[in-house]
Amino acid sequence: MLKISASNLNALFDRIAEKQTLYIPVDREPNVSEYKKYESGMTMSKALNTVRSAKDFFFPQTENLAEFKVSGKTIEVKDIRKENEDFVVFGVRACDARSFGILDKVFLSEPVDSFYKNRREHGTIVTMACTRPAETCFCTTFGIDPTVPGGDVSVFFDGENYFFLDNTPKGEAFVASVSDMLEDGDASKLAEVQENTRNIMKKLPLSGLSTDSFGGERLMEHFNSDKWAELSESCFGCGTCTFVCPTCQCYDIRDFDTGNGIKRFRCWDSCMYSDFTKMAHGNSRNSQLERFRQRFMHKLVYFPANNNGEFGCVGCGRCLSKCPISMNIVKVMKALEDK
Amino acid sequence: MNNDTLIPLIGVVTDIRQDTPDVKTFRVNALEGGKVFEHMPGQCAMLSIPGVGEGMFSITSSPTNKEFMEFSIKKCGCLTTWLHAMDVGQQITIRGPYGNYFPVDTELKGKDLLFIAGGIGLAPLRSVINYVRDKRDDYGDVQIVYGSRSKDDLVDYKEIIDEWTADPNIEVDLTIDNPQEGWDGHVGFVPNYVKELNPSTNKTVLVCGPPIMIKFTLAGLKELGFTETQVYTTMELRMKCGVGKCGRCNIGDKYVCKDGPVFRFDQLDALPDEY
Ligand SMILES: Cc1cc2nc3c(=O)[nH]c(=O)nc-3n(C[C@H](O)[C@H](O)[C@H](O)COP(=O)(O)OP(=O)(O)OC[C@H]3O[C@@H](n4cnc5c(N)ncnc54)[C@H](O)[C@@H]3O)c2cc1C
Ligand code: SF4
Numbered sequence A: 001m002l003k004i005s006a007s008n009l010n011a012l013f014d015r016i017a018e019k020q021t022l023y024i025p026v027d028r029e030p031n032v033s034e035y036k037k038y039e040s041g042m043t044m045s046k047a048l049n050t051v052r053s054a055k056d057f058f059f060p061q062t063e064n065l066a067e068f069k070v071s072g073k074t075i076e077v078k079d080i081r082k083e084n085e086d087f088v089v090f091g092v093r094a095c096d097a098r099s100f101g102i103l104d105k106v107f108l109s110e111p112v113d114s115f116y117k118n119r120r121e122h123g124t125i126v127t128m129a130c131t132r133p134a135e136t137c138f139c140t141t142f143g144i145d146p147t148v149p150g151g152d153v154s155v156f157f158d159g160e161n162y163f164f165l166d167n168t169p170k171g172e173a174f175v176a177s178v179s180d181m182l183e184d185g186d187a188s189k190l191a192e193v194q195e196n197t198r199n200i201m202k203k204l205p206l207s208g209l210s211t212d213s214f215g216g217e218r219l220m221e222h223f224n225s226d227k228w229a230e231l232s233e234s235c236f237g238c239g240t241c242t243f244v245c246p247t248c249q250c251y252d253i254r255d256f257d258t259g260n261g262i263k264r265f266r267c268w269d270s271c272m273y274s275d276f277t278k279m280a281h282g283n284s285r286n287s288q289l290e291r292f293r294q295r296f297m298h299k300l301v302y303f304p305a306n307n308n309g310e311f312g313c314v315g316c317g318r319c320l321s322k323c324p325i326s327m328n329i330v331k332v333m334k335a336l337e338d339k
Numbered sequence B: 001m002n003n004d005t006l007i008p009l010i011g012v013v014t015d016i017r018q019d020t021p022d023v024k025t026f027r028v029n030a031l032e033g034g035k036v037f038e039h040m041p042g043q044c045a046m047l048s049i050p051g052v053g054e055g056m057f058s059i060t061s062s063p064t065n066k067e068f069m070e071f072s073i074k075k076c077g078c079l080t081t082w083l084h085a086m087d088v089g090q091q092i093t094i095r096g097p098y099g100n101y102f103p104v105d106t107e108l109k110g111k112d113l114l115f116i117a118g119g120i121g122l123a124p125l126r127s128v129i130n131y132v133r134d135k136r137d138d139y140g141d142v143q144i145v146y147g148s149r150s151k152d153d154l155v156d157y158k159e160i161i162d163e164w165t166a167d168p169n170i171e172v173d174l175t176i177d178n179p180q181e182g183w184d185g186h187v188g189f190v191p192n193y194v195k196e197l198n199p200s201t202n203k204t205v206l207v208c209g210p211p212i213m214i215k216f217t218l219a220g221l222k223e224l225g226f227t228e229t230q231v232y233t234t235m236e237l238r239m240k241c242g243v244g245k246c247g248r249c250n251i252g253d254k255y256v257c258k259d260g261p262v263f264r265f266d267q268l269d270a271l272p273d274e275y
């Protein structure tokens, strides 16, 4: 397998960044990492995952959809789209890599969202196999193997060298473009590293969590469960869980008058907010119970009902560590599952 | 890059009619004349004035009308107030058509039809009614029951009187909630009127109006012996995208903007009661 030694990783980053914009996870403070545009000298974070998910690369928090010039009774629509530039995201974890597949099902289904598609086509995802999964991780519940992270290129670290395995034509092109910096290496130690990681996964507190009780067939039963009242009791609808979630995709569309034309924006929204479904004559989800139920029913029941059984959660654990009242999808699953 | 449904087209308002104190009907054309796009009865479009807002509205004109589209719009907030204040010649943005439609060419074909509308709920049904009138031989009996608060609140009153009631092949039954000077027609709420009229249970029913009216009408129809599989309605939930992606208009696993807005009651019964 092609490899590069750890000491040469930054030289590789410099090379990639010569041709394309490169994003890597870097530490904002110890163990708090975020994706940053790579500049020479930056060190890749050793934290397990970024605080914010990687969905911003394809579905940014705000983006400009169109511009309008309004004068008198006339309106001019300006299509401000342009072909995205190629970019590389390095160090994406298996859970986040899977989340792109879930977002694809939403944004690339007919009618295709051209804003998302444009970024998706120009982005190369280089993933990084996990070696030290955390207590909040439960990706294996959704059939994800964190030691085989996917994306366009999977990267594996054996303690000394980074090994590269391309998974797609885009990944193949990426590896070819830096192949002069890579050398053939002995990957025999990787199997042991992977085995180690899998053993850690098995011992993690959430390893036993199962999706068996969920899916589209159980729609009415779970919707009508009497557990929702207790589960949602303390949720104050802050929306944190939806913003950090790599698969949450709800959005709002708003106009902004710049004084020199009107810009139409799309921005992340949250089904946890009280005005999300508010209408002139009422609100279809009036209580926090209904809004809370919507978020989890969507991931565990509605999404699989519409997507051949695939769940809308990747077990990244972000909502577990970020909810101010320590409520999360794991607690919901445990409360609703068959005993 | 391909067209994106979120980037709207431009339409121009070529006629405005004040139908009731708070409903106006707007005629919309493409800038070069004709229609901005084709649609089927029951489908909707997103209209907007940039900087003011964007909202979903039923296309109330029939697809058989080849010259223009029409929207009947009730004034109730920011965008609709702005739309009510505009003059002929104003341009608006428009995108669509969105959603499914009444199965006019399949399930409804050849059937005796009973239309039941309340207030602005006539808007989506008017599209079907005029479609059926233009293809009259394809359908059986047509009966229309329409009610509003008062005579002044009946949307499209002129067309109803001049064309629908004048059409010998259609039965039109109008009602208003309370007695009013100059009104010698029926007085009473729509659900009760439907029960009084006692329509034959072999009719297929299309009902649209305020949620409370729909609820009581359905209950009344069931008392008369109708089943859920015979009754269609359209749903209205908050919408932004119109294409099942912004995540806000779902009832269970169905998106009203994409899988609806037209549902049969047996389909709604299989979904959570969250609307
Ligand atoms: C499928 C479908 C078909 C429709 N067809 C028709 C039709 O044929 N004719 C018709 O007249 N209408 C129709 N509607 C309804 C129409 O879309 C709304 O009435 C319209 O969008 C209201 O826009 P507005 O800007 O005037 O009101 P808004 O200003 O948006 O709001 C009206 C009221 O809603 C509340 N509200 C809304 N958004 C918020 C928010 N973010 N925060 C707080 N409060 C809020 C406020 O209390 C406000 O008074 C349809 C809707 C749907 C979904
Ligand atoms: S629901 Fe929670 S654990 Fe699942 S993908 Fe979203 S943030 Fe991660």
Ligand code: SF4
Residues within 6 Å of the ligand: A234, A235, A236, A237, A238, A239, A240, A241, A242, A272, A322, A323, A324, A325, A326, A327, A328
């Ligand atoms: S983060 Fe917690 S409190 Fe905030 S909306 Fe989500 S579940 Fe509710």
Ligand code: FES
Residues within 6 Å of the ligand: B238, B239, B240, B241, B242, B243, B244, B245, B246, B247, B248, B249, B250, B255, B256, B257, B258
């Ligand atoms: S309006 Fe966006 S999902 Fe239906």
